[in-house]
Amino acid sequence: MDVQDNALGSCYAALGFKSLPFAITPDTSLAFPGPQYVSAYQQLYYACMNGVMAVLSAEIGLGKTFVIRCLLRALPANVKVAYLLNPLLDPLALLRDIQAEFNAGEQPALEQASRLHHALVQRVLQGAAQGERFVIIVDEAHRLSAEALETLRLLSNLETEQVKLISLVLVGQPELERTLSMRAMRPLRERIGVWLRLQPMNRAECGAYVRHRIHRTHQDGSFAFTPAALWLLHWRTRGVPRRINLACERAVLLSSAQPETRRVTWPMVWEACGEFSRVWK
Incomplete structure (x- = not known):
């Protein structure tokens, strides 16, 4: 996101930024090539291209x-x-949404789950x-x-002699793993070929992540977090x-009061993290 599109753009511009470094929106142009993220991406890409069922789980905020x-x-x-x-769908609504997505947003007129399932199977066979x-x-x-998981399992049965025709990727919090571990989920669980779980960043990864974001968004790379600030940042955010x-984002804005220094210090990170202490339990 360009700094001119943000109400606080003047603060970032004064510090030498050409775009926002730490917006929480998923800006893929700032993708951090950390080992676990690269591995997750590669394995999910493989799953999607080869009809493999995959599960990606992680706690809130870890980058799913x-x-x-x-x-x-x-x-x-x-x-x-x-x-x-929207996972809060009954099987009929789930089938309707899948059919619409596979047909460029066109909503199906069918109202019976069995007929929707048949139409979806025909769409996949023709497309394949x-x-x-x-x-x-x-x-x-x-x-x-x-019931929705069982509907997805039945769709995943669709295959030729060589390959599965539908890849299924389930993304969720660790509760998803507990659901899939239930005995009733065994038919679905045994089809899963890729299991992934994201973990918090360690201290080295946290520092590399911050430097990567600054490098991609700053005009000349002269802005930096001090080593003490990075240490405290990892400790307070738990990676x-x-x-x-x-x-x-908050610490950078605090540093704008001293734009000539172009750095974030330990006290700035302490103050920034303190503003979120009530919700970071």
Whole structure:
């Protein structure tokens, strides 16, 4: 995001930034090439291109959505993606949304689950014959009902002698793992070929993440966090990327009172993190 598009743009411009370094929106142009994120992206890409079922889980704020956005940008045009953001759907509504996503947003007229399932199967078979691949990505999947999960499992059965025709990616909080560990979920669980779980950044990764964001958004790279500030930042945020972004954004704005120094110090990070202490339990 360009600094001129932000109400606080003048503060960033005075510090030498050409775009916002720590916005919490998933700006894929600032993707951090940390090992676990690169690995998650590569494995999910493989799953989507080869009909493999995958699970990506993580606590709140660790970058699940960011990885998925990077994935969506990279998938080729022949891959049709149903990216479902609302998991609180009954099986009929779930099928309708998937059908609409696979048909450029056109809502199906069918109202029976069995007929919708049949129409969806025909759409996939016809598309596969023309070289298309199909991927269903469900965000917040830990909130899916057992009935919705069973509907997705039945769709994942669709295959030829060589390959699965629909890849399924479930993205959610660790509760998703507990749901899938239930005995009733065994038929679905045994189909999962890729299991991924994101972890908080360690201190070295946190520092590299901050420097990466500054390098990508600053005009000449002269702005920096002091070593003590980075140490404190990791300790207070516990390595959670969303918290790091929030704290860094506030700390950078605090540093704008001294634009000639172009650095964030330990006291600035302490004050910035203190503003979020009530919600960072």
